[in-house]
Amino acid sequence: LDIFFIEPDDKAFDDVILVDSIANNGRVFLETVLDEVPPPSASADEYFKRHEVLYESWGEITNISGKWEFMVPYFGLQPPLQPYARATRGYGHANFAADFDGIYRRQPLVAKSSVLLEEIRLNDLTIDIPLDRDNFERLEWIDRSDTHHHITYPLTERVIESLISDMQKRGVQRLVDTDSDGEPDDAYYVVRKYQDHFIPSITLSLALQYMNKELKDIEVVLGKHILIDKPELFDAELNIWVPYTVVTAAAVVDEEGQIVSEEVTRDVPEIKIPIDNNGQMLVNFMGPRSFAAAGGNQTFPVRSFAGYASNPTTADETKWPRTRAVPNKILMIGAFERGIAEDEKPTPYGLMYGVEIHANALNTIIMDNFLLEVPYWIDMAILIGLVMLISFMASRLSTIWSLLSAIFLVLALFIAVSIIFDQTALIINFSAPAISILFTFLTIVVYRVMTEEKDKKKIKNMFGKYVNPTVVDQMMENPPELGGVDRDITVFFSDIRGFTSLSELLSPQELVIHLNEYLTAMTDIIMEYQGTLDKYVGDEIMCFWGAPLEQPNHAILACKCALKQMRKLAELNSQWEEGLRIDIGIGLNSGIMTVGNMGSMGRMNYTLMGDSVNLGARLEGTNKEYKTNVIISEYTYGLVRDEVIVRDLDNIKVKGKDKAVLIYELVDIKDGIEPAVPEDEITPQKVEV
Numbered sequence: 001l002d003i004f005f006i007e008p009d010d011k012a013f014d015d016v017i018l019v020d021s022i023a024n025n026g027r028v029f030l031e032t033v034l035d036e037v038p039p040p041s042a043s044a045d046e047y048f049k050r051h052e053v054l055y056e057s058w059g060e061i062t063n064i065s066g067k068w069e070f071m072v073p074y075f076g077l078q079p080p081l082q083p084y085a086r087a088t089r090g091y092g093h094a095n096f097a098a099d100f101d102g103i104y105r106r107q108p109l110v111a112k113s114s115v116l117l118e119e120i121r122l123n124d125l126t127i128d129i130p131l132d133r134d135n136f137e138r139l140e141w142i143d144r145s146d147t148h149h150h151i152t153y154p155l156t157e158r159v160i161e162s163l164i165s166d167m168q169k170r171g172v173q174r175l176v177d178t179d180s181d182g183e184p185d186d187a188y189y190v191v192r193k194y195q196d197h198f199i200p201s202i203t204l205s206l207a208l209q210y211m212n213k214e215l216k217d218i219e220v221v222l223g224k225h226i227l228i229d230k231p232e233l234f235d236a237e238l239n240i241w242v243p244y245t246v247v248t249a250a251a252v253v254d255e256e257g258q259i260v261s262e263e264v265t266r267d268v269p270e271i272k273i274p275i276d277n278n279g280q281m282l283v284n285f286m287g288p289r290s291f292a293a294a295g296g297n298q299t300f301p302v303r304s305f306a307g308y309a310s311n312p313t314t315a316d317e318t319k320w321p322r323t324r325a326v327p328n329k330i331l332m333i334g335a336f337e338r339g340i341a342e343d344e345k346p347t348p349y350g351l352m353y354g355v356e357i358h359a360n361a362l363n364t365i366i367m368d369n370f371l372l373e374v375p376y377w378i379d380m381a382i383l384i385g386l387v388m389l390i391s392f393m394a395s396r397l398s399t400i401w402s403l404l405s406a407i408f409l410v411l412a413l414f415i416a417v418s419i420i421f422d423q424t425a426l427i428i429n430f431s432a433p434a435i436s437i438l439f440t441f442l443t444i445v446v447y448r449v450m451t452e453e454k455d456k457k458k459i460k461n462m463f464g465k466y467v468n469p470t471v472v473d474q475m476m477e478n479p480p481e482l483g484g485v486d487r488d489i490t491v492f493f494s495d496i497r498g499f500t501s502l503s504e505l506l507s508p509q510e511l512v513i514h515l516n517e518y519l520t521a522m523t524d525i526i527m528e529y530q531g532t533l534d535k536y537v538g539d540e541i542m543c544f545w546g547a548p549l550e551q552p553n554h555a556i557l558a559c560k561c562a563l564k565q566m567r568k569l570a571e572l573n574s575q576w577e578e579g580l581r582i583d584i585g586i587g588l589n590s591g592i593m594t595v596g597n598m599g600s601m602g603r604m605n606y607t608l609m610g611d612s613v614n615l616g617a618r619l620e621g622t623n624k625e626y627k628t629n630v631i632i633s634e635y636t637y638g639l640v641r642d643e644v645i646v647r648d649l650d651n652i653k654v655k656g657k658d659k660a661v662l663i664y665e666l667v668d669i670k671d672g673i674e675p676a677v678p679e680d681e682i683t684p685q686k687v688e689v
Helices: 010-023 043-057 082-087 157-170 202-210 303-310 354-366 376-394 399-422 431-464 471-475 500-507 508-528 555-575 611-626 632-642
Strands: 027-034 076-078 090-093 106-108 112-120 136-143 148-149 174-176 186-188 190-200 218-221 225-229 234-235 240-243 245-249 259-261 265-266 270-276 280-282 346-349 348-352 487-498 532-537 540-545 582-599 604-609 630-633 644-652 661-669
Touching: 010 082, 010 202, 027 508, 027 661, 043 082, 043 090, 076 174, 090 190, 090 202, 106 354, 136 157, 136 303, 186 259, 190 225, 202 225, 202 354, 218 555, 270 611, 270 661, 280 354, 346 354, 346 630, 348 354, 376 431, 399 431, 487 500, 487 508, 487 555, 487 611, 500 508, 508 532, 508 540, 508 555, 532 604, 540 555, 555 630, 555 632, 555 661, 611 630, 611 661, 632 644, 632 661
Parallel strands: 027 090, 582 630
Antiparallel strands: 027 076, 106 280, 112 190, 136 148, 136 190, 174 186, 218 225, 225 270, 234 240, 245 265, 346 348, 487 540, 487 582, 532 540, 582 604, 630 661, 644 661
């Protein structure tokens, strides 16, 4: 009966009639309620006496092992009245425990009821304090936040010293006013001595009755199982107990009532109920909630008590209507209608009345159909494996493909976990790996973004001094890699003629100002024509085209830049005094050159190397011999012959070169040197630097 007979009825004879009926039936089980707080002092003795009567009728669990001291204790209880307790066949607690999310998935098949035996002053606690561990006696203390702390056994001097230190830090003293003057006359810390009783749930008691077992027949190992050895099943036809079996496939009957296929059963030599450290079992819910109304879903058959009460049945059970027949059945009687039932609880299938949750828990036991959680190491292996996999994928694939991979892994995990659960009732943790996959993906994406920004900043700092800002922006999209590569490049060298004479006319400060004005103007033009500044060597400028981004028209860009610099220099000279005017020579050469970061890890420079570079430098100095300003090699001329106007100079053999080279004076550009090449003519491409 899922009803609490805690208080007497206003009409005493109603209680007498019901108690007699319960006693005459001999198969009725009643529920008790366990409370987290002690009962009111005025009724505490009465409540504990009632429970003593229940212990006498059905017993309590004594064959228990594991860390029972650390089970969640219940300090109060509300058992049925003593006459009901004496009449009942057995009892069980009706408590449920919600998970952290407020959903009821578990039932504590074993609950701990703690009875306070005595309170001991901390100063009186010694290692000789008697503690009957065989009767589950223990010591504990309570801190300021009302948290209960178990005291290690056996007691030693070291344990007591540690206890004194902890209680002085976090304990609460009991204040005693012996003379009632409003001032405490004594203060001390209290250690509580409890005796624990282990009470079965109503579902466990009913299952044991169904299997012809008693509480003394079971073995409880906290954190592992409750073992029911050699359960039996009552054969109503033979009126005997037989070895326990469960139906795995129901019989199939045709429209005429003929059996098409026999039912399939499975022998069950023992039932091992998996429980956690608090004696809780995961309930295997059979389906959504049942409804009393006709036509509504009924996972379990629901019958109105009024139907039985208004139309009493005969003593011959064989003549009862099939829908009301109850031989060899377990009936759970309780409130099952809104307005009279206040124990609706959220479950994985939605709200359910308490009596139906009991039915699901009982069905889980008697059908030997338990939910089994895989070992912890399997959950961890799955989590670590999936995290490593998504880490590998997310670090190598694009963000979009990484996201799709993460979603695919979560969906695949969900499908796999669902199939395994449906086929084997094994529970594999889904939420932790799923959250870890998504969190790992987000972490790697954030890390990649931060790293790419750092790399882009590094590139910008490195190349912003050398190349046009537009080129730098394009390099951000296709960052260059470290290392030297061979590229088709045009190199540019310029130098001031007579720089020594100029430096003699000016003080060092004046020379620096004058030189900076010149270098600024020349460098701006290099940037305007998408060139890459290599370095300044005193008054010499070295730059190039064709790296770090490929420029198919690198040669003409260099030629235009050279002529533009000569025009700009003419403007500057017109503004300077005659003694401060500058004349320069420019050498251009094109060819395959090695470009990249040269130097050491601590200090490097993005520059060119190769014979073609040396030829460009030699041509710059050759201007002095031919009284020219801009000389280009035959290699550069070969790339721009249709676009430039030149004057043939000579076929010379420069230092370091065995083969003679044709050289030309660059005079003009056929289409003009303005404007500079549009930005979109630069072909962005990922290159190695």
